């Protein structure tokens with residue numbers, strides 16, 4: 001409810017700037033209304049690191065730098081604003097969201113014009129992809145515009161994604177299509193509202209520029225259209241940012257980057273501590289375990305957990321072929337590109353450990369032998385941190401207070417029944433949040449479709465008796481339990497079919513459904529009339545089963 005003053009918010013359809021202003025009753029006096037005043041700085045990044053200044057965005061191997069200077073290639077017009085996040089524009093960038101309606105904004109947010117102070121940069125990184133070292137990757141279609149320090153004093157790094165070739169584009173065209181850009185815009189904002197650490201998205205601009213993609217890698221090449229997302233994060237550095245320096249023996253630069261990241265983003269680490277890299281490692285291990293547990297608690301499968309997509313700040317980055325699990329299935333794979341299920345939902349915690357092992361290897365050259373062995377012990381603790389966190393999160397999802405001996409069993413029992421009955425992950429927890437003790441007692445699940453599915457399990461009554469007993473033992477009011485549960489079990493997540501429906505309209509320049517989803521998913525815990533009418537909490541439509549998500553973007 002962060003940005004909505006109306007506690008009973010049932011969604012709002014009118015997303016025009018005037019409607020925004022009257023609805024939120026905001027004062028725009030201290031928000032920038034003229035984009036000419038918006039200023040970023042690249043000073044810190046330019047001063048901290050050697051920069052590759054070779055001119056031109058031609059693909060090449062790059063050495064001894066962290067960034068290359070690289071200018072965006074403006075999207076070919078006509079340009080259209082497909083979506084803007086008021087929360088990001090006003091809450092982070094101090095800019096009145098009404099300016100997104102201007103012609104100027106279309107150019108600033110798609111690479112045609114640069115904000116004051118910007119020296120656009122492409123970041124050099126590498127990574128392990130699907131288990132193997134892939135060598136130099138880097139921002140092949142993203143440009144960092146610079147850092148913005150907002151009124152709160154928070155520093156955010158702005159990036160355009162889909163803004164043209166860079167030295168890291170390899171054989172790529174530097175573009176992103178509407179389909180994947182709508183997904184990134186909607187999902188990163190939705191994840192924020194779910195309380196999951198993530199990059200943010202300010203806007204989505206679409207163009208008529210033709211972009212060809214072989215969507216399912218089957219030779220069926222189609223022309224789509226290019227789009228650019230203006231996105232931001234406190235930092236875009238990834239595990240792969242360190243790996244490339246370590247792999248290519250650039251150890252001074254590795255130290256420099258580590259010092260920068262620690263000084264800027266890990267304020268609790270003492271820069272004089274001889275174990276600072278180890279403390280840094282331990283923090284990333286801890287936070288990555290938490291992040292993946294949070295993904296699991298909302299049924300989110302990232303889809304491409306390569307080390308170049310794992311942030312050093314442990315935020316979710318790179319929204320590609322992700323998916324929210326519907327029917328509960330620990331083997332759920334959100335896309336058609338991962339035949340082996342390497343990045344299936346149930347494999348994410350293990351893949352997290354694999355990536356953290358690669359991080360430890362990348363740190364190897366700056367660690368003593370003793371520290372390297374301590375890093376190994378730290379990684380051994382990862383599983384415990386993950387299990388402790390996930391148990392906590394799932395206990396909370398069931399409304400349990402404190403921790404009792406059989407809680408783990410109660411959760412595991414429920415998940416097994418969900419797997420057997422293929423009950424919907426999101427709605428099973430959500431509907432459990434809404435049932436009273438009396439309804440539980442009477443097994444009254446009328447119109448609660450996910451619970452009806454679940455209760456078809458032959459052991460459901462046994463589980464329910466255990467659950468009721470557990471609730472009775474915690475001497476909690478029914479109302480409080482339900483409220484707690486409703487605040488953490490979302491009613492709406494970005495299901496693939498919802499995104500697909502909005503995308504097919506956006507591809508015809510109708511952005512109404514993107515706006516509606518964006519708004520609804522900003523309040524995922526609040527029942528909203530528009531969302532109910534759209535069927536977002538109903539059983540997924542049959543056509544949803546035929547949908548496929550590809551990695552091509």
Ligand SMILES: Nc1ncnc2c1ncn2[C@@H]1O[C@H](COP(=O)(O)OP(=O)(O)OP(=O)(O)O)[C@@H](O)[C@H]1O
Nearest residue numbers: 137138139140141142169172173174175318319320
């Ligand atoms: N169309 C493209 N043109 C140039 N480079 C590309 C293109 N698509 C992907 N790449 C590059 O391939 C690598 C892997 O792509 P991936 O899809 O994981 O990243 P991304 O979505 O482009 O970027 P990010 O992780 O910043 O969101 C990255 O180095 C990326 O920049």
